[in-house]
Amino acid sequence: MVKxxxxxxxxxxxxxxxLLDSIDPDVAxxxxxxxxxxxxxxGPLRESLNLSAVADDLETAFNVPDAKAVALIIxxxxxxxxxxxLIFKRIRALAEEKELPVLAFVEDVAASGGYMIxxxxxxxxxxxxxxxxxxxxxxxxxxxxxxxxxxxxxRRVHTAGESKASLDPFKPEDPEEVARLVALQEEVHRGFKDxxxxxxxxxxxxxxxxxxxxxxxxxxxxxxxxxxxxxxDLRSVTHEKxxxxxxxxxxxxxxxxxxxxxxxxxxxQLNVNFASDLLNAAEARSLWARFGL
Numbered sequence: 001m002v003k004x005x006x007x008x009x010x011x012x013x014x015x016x017x018x019l020l021d022s023i024d025p026d027v028a029x030x031x032x033x034x035x036x037x038x039x040x041x042x043g044p045l046r047e048s049l050n051l052s053a054v055a056d057d058l059e060t061a062f063n064v065p066d067a068k069a070v071a072l073i074i075x076x077x078x079x080x081x082x083x084x085x086l087i088f089k090r091i092r093a094l095a096e097e098k099e100l101p102v103l104a105f106v107e108d109v110a111a112s113g114g115y116m117i118x119x120x121x122x123x124x125x126x127x128x129x130x131x132x133x134x135x136x137x138x139x140x141x142x143x144x145x146x147x148x149x150x151x152x153x154x155r156r157v158h159t160a161g162e163s164k165a166s167l168d169p170f171k172p173e174d175p176e177e178v179a180r181l182v183a184l185q186e187e188v189h190r191g192f193k194d195x196x197x198x199x200x201x202x203x204x205x206x207x208x209x210x211x212x213x214x215x216x217x218x219x220x221x222x223x224x225x226x227x228x229x230x231x232x233d234l235r236s237v238t239h240e241k242x243x244x245x246x247x248x249x250x251x252x253x254x255x256x257x258x259x260x261x262x263x264x265x266x267x268x269q270l271n272v273n274f275a276s277d278l279l280n281a282a283e284a285r286s287l288w289a290r291f292g293l
Contacts, residue, residue, distance in 0.1 A: 028068040028242035030103075031061035031249045032234065035072055035087070039079030039113040049076055051086040057252030062094040064249060068242050069101040070094075071234055072121060078112025078134060081188050088195070091120035105234045106130040111216050112138075115227070116192060119199035124228040125237055126219035132227050135192055136214025137185040142169055200226060 033054065040048040047053065061070050072091070078084070095102045104110070104121030111134035118124050118132075126132055155170045166177045193212050197204070204211065206225040222228045230237070238246045 026243060026245045028238075028246045029064060029066055029249055030069050030071050030238050030242065030246055031064040031067055031251050032071045032073060033057050033061045033251050034075075034253065035117060036075040036107075039076055039083045039087075039117075041080070041083070049079070049087075050083040051090060054087060054252070055090060058090055058094060061251040062098045062100060064251075067100060068246075069103055069238075071238065071248070072102065072104045072118070073107060073234060074104055074110045074114055074118050075107040076111070076114030076117065077109050078114050081113060081116075081137065081192070084113030084116040085191075085195075087117050088120045091117070095120075095122075103237065105232075105237070106132060106219070106228070112136070116195060118228075119196055123230070125230045125232045126222065126228050127233065128219045128231055130219040130222075131216055132219060132222040133211070133216035134214055135196055135212050137189045137192065138214070139181060139185060203229070 035049055035054060037047065037049040039050065041050055042048045042053055061067075091102060094100075101123075102121040104118040104124045106118060106124065106126035107130065109131040110118045110124075110126070111131055115133060115135065155168075157168065157171075163177070163180075166174075166180065189212070193208070196212075203226040211225060211227070217225065217227070219228060219231055223231060232240075234248065238248065
C-alpha cells in the first residue's frame with residue numbers, strides 16, 4: 001500500500017501507469033513489433049522490411065520483463081525470400097530462447113514472404129478481409145532486345161564465364177537460361193513449402209496442390225484451409241487470452257532516413273541511390289497492387 005501511494009504521487013502520468021502496472025498481478029504485458037512493407041534491403045531514401053531493420057526491435061520485445069507473449073503485426077506483400085527466411089529464423093530462435101509464445105496479426109496482407117514471416121508465430125490471426133497466402137516464387141522483368149534493334153543500338157557484353165550474362169534483358173531469351181532459373185525457383189519453392197508444412201502441421205486442411213500454387217485468399221477462406229488460426233485483431237485476442245488488463249507495449253518503429261546509414265554520401269551517390277529507389281518504389285507499388293492495395 002505504501003508503494004502504491006508513492007507511485008500515485010509521481011506527476012508523469014505515463015511513468016505512473018507503468019509502475020502501477022508493474023505491481024498489479026492482474027496486468028499482462030504483451031510487447032508488439034510491427035513488421036510492415038516490402039521485404040528487401042533498405043536504401044537511404046527507402047525503408048524496407050529486412051532483418052537489419054527489425055533485429056533490434058525483436059530483441060527488445062523478447063526481453064521485456066514478465067511478458068506473456070510477443071505479438072507481431074504483419075502487413076507485407078512479400079519480397080526477398082532470403083530476408084523473409086532470416087526474419088522467420090530470428091523470431092523462432094528468440095521465442096525458443098525466451099520460452100515465449102508468438103502471436104501474429106495480419107493487417108491488409110501477409111502474402112509470399114509476408115506469410116513466411118507469419119508462420120514464425122505459434123498462432124496467426126487476421127481480419128476477415130486480410131489477404132493471406134501466395135505460397136510460391138516469382139521472377140519478373142522486361143525484354144528490350146527488339147527495342148534496341150529498332151533504335152540501332154549495338155549491345156556489347158564481354159564475360160569470363162559462359163553464364164555470367166544469363167537472362168540479360170537486352171538479348172532474346174535463351175530456353176536453357178530460363179530452365180536454370182525455373183530450377184532455382186523450384187528449389188526456393190520447395191524450402192518455402194517445407195517451412196509452411198513444419199510451422200502449420202496438421203492444421204493445414206486443404207490439399208497441397210491448391211495451397212502451394214501461389215494462390216491467395218481472404219481471411220475467412222484462409223481459416224478454413226488452416227493457413228491461419230482465427231479471425232481477430234490484436235486488442236481483442238490478447239484481452240481474451242490474457243485478461244482485460246492486458247497492456248500492449250509497442251516496440252520500435254520506422255527510422256528517419258538520415259539514421260539508416262552512417263556517413264555522408266557524395267552527390268553522385270545520392271543521385272544513383274535516388275534513381276535506384278525510384279525503380280524499387282515502382283516495383284514495390286506493383287507488389288502491393290497485385291493484392292488490390
